Amino acid sequence: MRRAILFVAIAACHSSDKPPGDKPAPATTGSAGFDAVHVALTGAPATGVAIDYSAYDARTDTVWVPAGNGSVYVIANDRSVTAIPGWATKQVERDGKQRMMGPSSAAVGSAGVYIGNRGDASVCLVDDKALSRGTCATLDSSPDGLAYDAGANELWVTTPRDHSLRVLDGTTLAQKARIALDGQPEGFAIDAVRHRFYTNLEDKDQTIAVTLATRTVDATWSTGCGADGGRGMRLLAPAGQLVIACGATARVLDVGHDGALLSALPTVDGVDDIDVDPNGLAIFAGGKAGALTYALLAGGVLKPLSVLQTAPGARNAVFGSGNVIYLPHGSAGEVIVLSETAKNVEHPR
Secondary structure (H helix, E strand, O other): EEEEEEEEEOOOOOOOOOOOOOOOOOOOOOOOEEEEEEEEOOOOOOOOOOOOOOEEOOOOOEEEEEEOOOEEEEEEEOOOEEHHHHHEEEEEEEEEEEEOOOOEEEEEEEOOOOEEEEOOOOOEOOOOOOEEOOOOOOOEOOOOEEEEEOOOOEEEEEEEEOOEEEEOOOOOOOOEEEEEEOOEEEEEEEEEOEEEEEEEEEEOOOEEEOOOOOOOOOEEEEOOOOOOOOOEEEOOOOOOOEEEEEOOOOOOOOOOOOOEEEEEEEOOOEEEEOOEEOOOOOEEEOOOOOOOEEEEEEOOOEEEEEEEEEEOOOOOOOOOOOOOOOEEEEOOOOOOOOOOOOOOOOOOO
16 A cells, blocks of 8 residues: 655754764754555564564665564565565563564675574575575574674674674684673674774663774773663764664764764654664664654764654664665564655755
């Protein structure tokens, strides 16, 4: 079903936690038009499905959505969906409720798309054209986030349950290293300019930098998110600007200058993973708020453009081609695809 929805830009408050002199500009006024298409995930149960980390594959112009019901969904730019079924799942108890765990993370590599599965602690490489599963490896701790280092053909995996990172060979998926940490890693970013891997230690409210070659932690910074710590992150590598989600706030750290705070911006509530495109357009989808903050990162300062009303529980949005937004809505067994119909004059394109 195709529905045109008009979203109104909502003025955002200035951050009270920002460096002196750094003042985010007010949100644009007026309205921004978006066309919303609700794409059903074939086979998703009526009760919904758990969805965590998705990924955009530029080679095939598709978005990969691993889901806890044991399927990985591949959404093409014409909004057609192909399900890759047959992934392991398991039932776990969370907060007194039973929850099905299965495929939960995706990362694009040089030879295909990697899928991390909490159902059996595996990581598999999938051919992104044939959509066939290839090499798989099983870890001794459940994988969370995945990040591909093209320079070394390595897959970096966060394994928060045992406070570690794993480095896998990008072809064989053999484990090359286990890096012990002082806390639970959450979020991930590869820095090909400075040859580092970044993650948050969410239980410590810290952000760390790990040298890719030596596998050693060479910097630790205060994230500044508070008791819940940092969540998702994205890096604009040339400028060294690391954007971190704090649940209801976004912070930008300067990785080239000892993690100095460049700016902070209030966002909608319940933000987990985020996305930032190379031009600095950023999206923060909050499941609690049922809304999405649309912003622009320029000169290290996050400037709000608009707030889009979406759906309760919809979170972890990613950009596709042409700044189309793919927003997983697991409780409804769908992905909401948002296409801008009215260009904002402040957009860098």
